[in-house]
Amino acid sequence: MAPQGAGSSAQLKILFVVNDLYTRGNGLAASARRTIMLLRERGHDVRVLSAPPCHGDDCGVGVPDYPLPHLRIPLVAPLITSQGYAFARSDRRQVDHALDWADVVHLEEPFMLQAVVARRARARGVPALATYHIHPENLTASVYLDRCTLLNRVILEVWKRFIFNHCGALQCPSQSVWRRLVPLGLAAPLFVLSNGVPLDDVSDEGGGDGGGRPVVRLLSIGRFSREKDQTTILRALRYSSHARSIELTLAGRGPTERRLRKLSDRLVRDGVIAHPVRFAFMGPEEMAQASREADLYVHAARIEVEGLGALEVLRHGVVPVLARGPLTATSQFALSEESVFEAGDPRSLARAIDAWVDRGSEERRIEAARYRRVGAQYDIRSCVGELERVYRWLIVGGVFPGQELDSADINSSVVK
Numbered sequence: 001m002a003p004q005g006a007g008s009s010a011q012l013k014i015l016f017v018v019n020d021l022y023t024r025g026n027g028l029a030a031s032a033r034r035t036i037m038l039l040r041e042r043g044h045d046v047r048v049l050s051a052p053p054c055h056g057d058d059c060g061v062g063v064p065d066y067p068l069p070h071l072r073i074p075l076v077a078p079l080i081t082s083q084g085y086a087f088a089r090s091d092r093r094q095v096d097h098a099l100d101w102a103d104v105v106h107l108e109e110p111f112m113l114q115a116v117v118a119r120r121a122r123a124r125g126v127p128a129l130a131t132y133h134i135h136p137e138n139l140t141a142s143v144y145l146d147r148c149t150l151l152n153r154v155i156l157e158v159w160k161r162f163i164f165n166h167c168g169a170l171q172c173p174s175q176s177v178w179r180r181l182v183p184l185g186l187a188a189p190l191f192v193l194s195n196g197v198p199l200d201d202v203s204d205e206g207g208g209d210g211g212g213r214p215v216v217r218l219l220s221i222g223r224f225s226r227e228k229d230q231t232t233i234l235r236a237l238r239y240s241s242h243a244r245s246i247e248l249t250l251a252g253r254g255p256t257e258r259r260l261r262k263l264s265d266r267l268v269r270d271g272v273i274a275h276p277v278r279f280a281f282m283g284p285e286e287m288a289q290a291s292r293e294a295d296l297y298v299h300a301a302r303i304e305v306e307g308l309g310a311l312e313v314l315r316h317g318v319v320p321v322l323a324r325g326p327l328t329a330t331s332q333f334a335l336s337e338e339s340v341f342e343a344g345d346p347r348s349l350a351r352a353i354d355a356w357v358d359r360g361s362e363e364r365r366i367e368a369a370r371y372r373r374v375g376a377q378y379d380i381r382s383c384v385g386e387l388e389r390v391y392r393w394l395i396v397g398g399v400f401p402g403q404e405l406d407s408a409d410i411n412s413s414v415v416k
Contacts, residue, residue, distance in 0.1 A: 012395075013045045020050065025223060042385075047101065068090065087111065106391075118163045141225070164186050164187075168394045169189055169394060172191065174306045174329035196381070199376070215245055215247045216296070217249070219248075221290075234248075234267060235263075239346055240354055242354055264276065291314075296356055297310070302325050307329055322341070389401040
């Protein structure tokens with residue numbers, strides 16, 4: 001007998017398990033909030049197992065239905081806080097209470113809380129799905145161990161044993177994630193599905209104003225951290241022939257801000273740049289305006305599971321220069337090789353920037369217009385619809401509905 005809510009159009013009872021659903025400026029939490037709200041719009045009963053918001057801001061999704069106490073980890077607590085994140089302490093009675101209610105569980109992170117829930121859910125016969133939101137290197141980069149291959153491999157194996165292999169399916173937000181996980185031989189089927197972005201109408205303006213301005217506006221948006229690699233952007237200015245015409249805005253906040261400010265001040269003192277780097281933390285409207293006014297958007301992250309923040313900027317009409325590397329998926333949005341540089345290589349980035357500056361404002365404006373149409377396959381409404389089909393499959397079985405890939409599918413779209 002199928003559980004309640006298993007029908008093709010019936011309401012599902014979906015439990016989201018997130019340590020901290022309420023942090024702002026964090027892509028994982030923002031993605032989870034959007035998904036929860038859309039699932040509710042589609043008529044499903046979605047509840048949350050999470051620590052409550054630290055500052056009382058429920059970000060529009062409501063406080064947790066199953067609140068957990070905050071977990072403070074000695075020694076590394078300041079580092080975790082500087083990343084804009086918080087952990088929750090698992091409570092077995094609260095976990096079991098949530099599982100008694102749920103038809104299906106969605107695990108949004110690969111941490112201790114999710115390991116506890118995954119094990120308890122399997123023991124109680126409640127199907128679970130996990131989304132691969134972060135690489136081990138996203139964690140180890142903060143302590144300068146992201147290049148320690150053995151450590152990162154061990155972390156992946158721990159995630160596999162204690163979380164992923166207790167789940168009925170694993171969502172890969174990009175093909176680069178799928179390529180990394182396939183060799184692990186996971187018990188659960190992998191499927192490629194973007195986390196999605198809202199495809200609201202955007203202005204036809206963009207690509208810079210093209211009015212013969214003597215400055216070239218570069219924009220980069222993202223948390224200030226080692227893996228986002230804003231340092232490479234600043235280093236690239238030393239190799240750019242147009243450095244003194246460039247006006248760079250770094251939008252974000254995070255633990256590396258002090259170092260980035262020192263590097264940018266040194267560029268001014270050394271006469272490399274004439275316009276001081278602007279540091280800002282932007283809300284959605286300010287970000288949209290800055291995107292429309294920018295001549296180029298630079299995304300230098302060398303560790304990035306999907307990079308939807310970049311896509312949100314590009315759809316406002318701006319030419320991108322995107323990092324390409326084994327652990328970053330952002331270059332999937334590039335429409336030409338001219339918009340790609342090698343991750344961590346400031347000379348490669350400088351060459352790409354200079355090439356687009358040399359092509360002039362008119363060519364940039366034409367190219368920017370192409371990026372307004374990028375993203376149809378990343379429409380969050382379509383992505384949530386596909387996710388809903390996987391939830392139902394986990395409950396009632398049948399033919400797996402997710403997009404599994406083989407070697408012939410590597411160059412296909414992320415969502416079909």
